[in-house]
Amino acid sequence: MKLSYTHTHTLLNWTTLYTDRRSFTDNMSAALCAFILTCSALCGSTVVSGVLSKPTNVRLTSHDMNLVLRWESKEQPAGLVYTAEYKPSLADYRVGCVNISTLECDFTCLNISIFQYGKYTGRVRAQSGSETSVWVESNQTTLDKDTIISSPNVSLFSNGATIEVSIQDPIFAISALREVYNSATYNITYWQDGQKQKAKSISNIQQSWVVLNDLEPWTKYCVQVQIKTGRNADTNLSKPSSAVCESTTVEEEAPWVPAVVTFVVMAMAVALVVVAVLYRKRIFHFLCPKDALPQHFKEDLLACPNSSMYIAMGNPHPAEEIYHQVIIMADSRTLAEGRPLESAGQPDTT
Known part of the structure; x- marks a missing residue:
């Protein structure tokens, strides 16, 4: 049987459509199966294997x-x-x-x-x-x-127109800061209170006690310290300390004045000792003169007193006491009546 051109073309279209739909269905089935297998594998690896999640x-x-x-x-x-x-x-x-x-x-x-x-x-x-x-x-x-180094502990002490800064290193868990970083130094920054933009700095300080002497009297200053280990210019710096503030007082006198005063006092003391040793005889004669007393003073002082009491006190043997014996006799009537002596002087009331 011969087919017409129209029937042949229609048959070819249906065949192509069927083939495309079958291919699309197969592709969707394969993708769905792959998705299901992947999910099963992932879920199974968590549930079946029993391995905990890692930190x-x-x-x-x-x-x-x-x-x-x-x-x-x-x-x-x-x-x-x-x-x-x-x-x-x-x-x-x-x-x-x-x-x-x-x-x-x-x-x-x-x-x-x-x-x-x-x-x-x-x-x-x-x-x-x-x-x-x-x-x-x-x-x-x-x-x-x-390692991260903590900030140092800073204390301030006012001394006239200067401020003394005391620095204490942080405590390490093992060893000590100066044992690990033997070339460690301090960077000190200080400024007038409220004027941090005009702060001054002192670097490479190795002493833990520093005196700030270029300060104004009767002014409040704030100080901040940071440790530099010396291993690297940009790293190994400690955390900066908290700003600590202290006020200066009246301008202190020059440091040579107490020294001069002390020297003068010691020189005067030495001079007095030398004079006392060299002129000790004259000083003794001046304090204890040898001038004689007038003769009538000596006679009056050396004369023996005429007081009988004085003479008696000076006699080593006491004077003999002269006394007379006295006898008290009781009344004969009292003795005859037999009354006691204490009632002898009472009148008879019978």
């Missing part, structure tokens, strides 16, 4: 020569703990904190050896029951180069 933002920090590992966690299921370890640059990892629930581990608080010039790396993993996460490693930290 994030793991970093090893140092503040005043301590060594602390810090991290963050996206999930906090019940019983979740962490284990942190540290590693020197030329050694293997060593145990630090075990089964802790906090998000940090301070290695310097543990009974382990930390070297102030060492390079260290830390790592941490999460654990919940029998499930553990993978280890997450931190950055490498060099203690003496990367």
Whole structure:
């Protein structure tokens, strides 16, 4: 049977349309299957494998020569703990904190050896029951180069028209500032209160006691100090201290005046001692003269007194006392009646 041109063309169109629809359906089915398989794989890896999420933002920090590992966690299921370890640059990892629930581990608080010039790396993993996460490693930290130094403690003392600045270094977790940074210096900035834009600076000061003497009397000044370790011109600077203020008073007299006064007083004392030694006889005669008393004074002073009392007091043997014996006799009537003597003088009332 012969087909016309119109029937042939229509048949070809239907065949093409059917083929395109079948191809589109096959492509959609394949894409859908791939999407489902991908989701299954991702979900299955979380649910089936049972591996915890690893800690994030793991970093090893140092503040005043301590060594602390810090991290963050996206999930906090019940019983979740962490284990942190540290590693020197030329050694293997060593145990630090075990089964802790906090998000940090301070290695310097543990009974382990930390070297102030060492390079260290830390790592941490999460654990919940029998499930553990993978280890997450931190950055490498060099203690003496990367540690953050706190601000020094500054005290001011007013002394006339000058201000004395006392500086105390921050306390390190291990060692001391001057032992780690033996060339450390201070940068001192000072200004009149309310005029910080006109501040003056003194650099490379190694003494912890400094006197500011180019000040105005009866003026309030503020001081700020920063430590410079000397390792690098732009880094290893401590945090600046808080501004401390103190007022000057009346202008102090020149420092040579007390010295001159002291010298004069000592010279006068020495001169008096020398004069006393050289002229001691004359001074003694002046204070204790040898002038004789007039003769009539001597006679009056040496004459014996005529007082009988004086004579009696001077006699070593006391004078004999002269006395007469007296006998008291009772009345014969009283004795005859037999009354006692004490009633002898009473009249008879019977």
